[in-house]
Amino acid sequence: MKCKKCKQPAIIALRRHNAAFCREHYLEYFYGQVERAVKEYRMFARDDRILVAVSGGKDSLALWDVLLTLGYRADGLYIDLGIDGYSERSKEKVLYFARERGANLRIASIKEEYGLGIRELARKARRAACSVCGLHKRYLFNREAMEGEYDAIATGHNLDDEAATLLGNLLNWNTGYLARQSPLLEATAANLVKKVKPLYRLTEREIASYAVLRRVDYIVEECPMAVGAKSILYKNVLNQLEEVSPGTKARFLFGFLEEGRQVFAGEKEEVALKACALCGQPTTAEVCSRCRTLRRAGVTL
Amino acid sequence: MSSALKVIIPIPERRVHEIKGPKKVSAILKELGMSSEAVIVIQGENLLTPDVTVPDEAEIEVRPAISGG
Numbered sequence: 285m286k287c288k289k290c291k292q293p294a295i296i297a298l299r300r301h302n303a304a305f306c307r308e309h310y311l312e313y314f315y316g317q318v319e320r321a322v323k324e325y326r327m328f329a330r331d332d333r334i335l336v337a338v339s340g341g342k343d344s345l346a347l348w349d350v351l352l353t354l355g356y357r358a359d360g361l362y363i364d365l366g367i368d369g370y371s372e373r374s375k376e377k378v379l380y381f382a383r384e385r386g387a388n389l390r391i392a393s394i395k396e397e398y399g400l401g402i403r404e405l406a407r408k409a410r411r412a413a414c415s416v417c418g419l420h421k422r423y424l425f426n427r428e429a430m431e432g433e434y435d436a437i438a439t440g441h442n443l444d445d446e447a448a449t450l451l452g453n454l455l456n457w458n459t460g461y462l463a464r465q466s467p468l469l470e471a472t473a474a475n476l477v478k479k480v481k482p483l484y485r486l487t488e489r490e491i492a493s494y495a496v497l498r499r500v501d502y503i504v505e506e507c508p509m510a511v512g513a514k515s516i517l518y519k520n521v522l523n524q525l526e527e528v529s530p531g532t533k534a535r536f537l538f539g540f541l542e543e544g545r546q547v548f549a550g551e552k553e554e555v556a557l558k559a560c561a562l563c564g565q566p567t568t569a570e571v572c573s574r575c576r577t578l579r580r581a582g583v584t585l
Numbered sequence: 586m587s588s589a590l591k592v593i594i595p596i597p598e599r600r601v602h603e604i605k606g607p608k609k610v611s612a613i614l615k616e617l618g619m620s621s622e623a624v625i626v627i628q629g630e631n632l633l634t635p636d637v638t639v640p641d642e643a644e645i646e647v648r649p650a651i652s653g654g
Contacts, residue, residue, distance in 0.1 A: 285634045294634055342652070487650075492625045496625065510653035520620075523620045527622055
């Protein structure tokens with residue numbers, strides 16, 4: 285295979301673009317897709333301070349690498365979930381990355397915050413682990429971003445993630461979620477920081493390829509709590525469609541963002557946010573779900 | 586097998602397959618029942634495209650790219 289741009293030997297084939305690229309032109313393509321995402325959704329300005337939520341996985345570390353390479357002011361935030369073995373190994377990848385690139389890294393720890401790892405917290409609260417994990421990560425992302433006075437929180441959500449989420453929401457007719465799904469979540473309250481997904485135009489395969497080319501050492505093993513996640517099923521189904529009809533995932537997601545989402549606009553509820561009675565973070569209820577979960581788990585607030 | 590190419594699949598548990606080569610990457614993935622959209626194929630520090638022929642005695646990694654978290 286030859287690079288579409290320079291005819292040198294290609295290192296990656298992108299069937300959805302009917303193209304193959306050499307290393308140099310693949311990186312050019314990759315950076316171009318991120319810049320396009322940032323520009324189209326006005327995710328952040330050149331001199332904004334960005335807090336990148338990093339897990340040690342390929343998407344978040346690739347995102348951090350891209351933003352630093354493109355000259356953005358990007359610091360990392362790693363949340364230690366206290367999952368024995370896995371958390372130590374993922375944290376090591378993040379520490380190594382930050383050290384190698386001379387990047388600033390913030391670390392928050394679930395165990396230090398609550399005395400329990402995420403697995404124990406979920407068990408005591410009698411909630412699904414992924415649900416509790418997501419809840420606490422979002423709380424800590426926002427808190428750290430507020431305390432550090434960052435302009436945006438960036439996460440490594442990619443095209444496969446977003447397409448799978450879209451598929452799940454459509455299959456279950458979660459019209460409220462469909463109205464809100466976007467690569468940009470605006471700050472709807474004074475103590476909320478906007479959240480952006482600069483990798484949303486890129487597939488997991490493309491991101492993994494980028495990480496290998498840039499020698500980003502990421503944790504390959506899956507989070508042990510993610511076993512059996514529905515999102516993997518949806519991704520596999522979408523990839524089967526992609527094999528037969530390249531570009532399916534992008535048409536599905538981008539078509540929804542451009543045309544489909546407005547159909548559900550009426551489902552978007554304007555909610556009044558107030559400060560949680562316990563922690564002060566924005567919530568629609570008296571006490572936010574994070575604090576309610578902690579109370580259920582018997583954690584003293 | 587006296588000579589074969591080695592395919593390492595690191596997750597969910599590390600598996601090593603021996604396949605009679607030489608064989609194209611696309612054919613290797615088909616034999617393993619893996620989707621080319623869901624994996625990257627690495628030899629040493631290099632990515633391999635589907636048309637590349639992998640010789641006997643070579644070692645490649647077929648690394649799943651799909652994550653659930």
